[in-house]
Amino acid sequence: MSLICICADDVAPQPWRNGGGTTRExxxxxxxxxxxxRVSVADITRDGPFSPYPGLARWFAVIEGAGVVLSFGRVPQWVEVDEAPFRFDGAAAPACQLIDGPxxxxxxxxxxxxGLMxxxxxxxxxxxxxxxxxxxTTGSGRWLxxxxxxxxxxxxxxWSDSDASAVWRFEPDDPRTRAWWMGFTPETAP
Incomplete structure (x- = not known):
């Protein structure tokens, strides 16, 4: 089993073409x-559309800030901090409106x-x-x-290419820490 650890603060942010934020891949x-x-952390600083990614499934979770409203045509979806990740079709390019700041x-x-998140x-x-x-994880802790x-x-x-039967556990140092599991089984090997 190979194991990769990446701290978001060690990854340089890349500005968006529309100027509405940055992404750390x-x-x-x-x-x-x-x-x-692909796993990334984005800082959204102003309202604007998401980029379309046809053929992909997307999950989106608010780490910090009040949240956003994603508009899929006439259907708004509120995504706020402390909620479950929101899944949507990557081909959709919803308009994104900040609820109360970045x-x-x-x-x-x-x-x-x-897959899932x-x-x-x-x-x-x-x-x-x-x-x-x-x-x-947004806070420190112990992965087992x-x-x-x-x-x-x-x-x-x-991130790991672990045995599918392996049991994972995360014990945060602070019970208020927010964290997310991600899992993926590709249809074909790379």
């Missing part, structure tokens, strides 16, 4: 040119496979059966899996 799997899974957001994009319940085992798994453990700093992504 934490992971592209299997590589940056032909990825099937936000920092976690994004998972997946191509052709089975969900909130972590601290100290509770995660038994999802995916060939690729990740955890993003089948006898292995690692200390994680705040705003860190841990």
């Amino acid at each position: 934490l992971l592209c799997w299997p590589d940056a040119h032909r990825w099937s899974a 936000t920092r957001d976690l994004n998972l994009m997946l191509r052709e496979g089975q 969900c909130n972590v319940v601290g100290g509770v085992d995660w038994r999802a059966r995916f060939s690729l798994r990740g955890l993003y 899996s089948d006898g292995r453990e690692r200390r994680l700093a705040a705003h860190t992504l841990i």
Whole structure:
């Protein structure tokens, strides 16, 4: 099992073409040119449209700030801090309106496979059966899996091509820490 740890603060932010924010690309799997899974953290500083990503499933979670309203035509979707990640079709390019100032957001994009992103319940085992798994945490804590453990700093992504039967657990140092599990099984090997 290979394990990758990436601290968001160590990744340089890339400005958006529309000037509405920046993205820190934490992971592209299997590589940056032909990825099937991408994890990023975005800082949204003003209202504007999302970019379309046809053929992808997207998950979006608010890490910091009040939240956003994503508009899919006439249908608004409120996404606020402390809520479950919102999943939508990457081909959609919703308009994004900030609720009360800038936000920092976690994004998972997946191509052709089975996947998910969900909130972590601290100290509770995660038994999802995916060939690729990740955890993003806003606070420090301890990641454990089948006898292995690692200390994680705040705003860190841990990603692994683990055994699908491996049990993961995250024990945050502060119970108010927000964290998310990510899982992906691609349709074909890279």
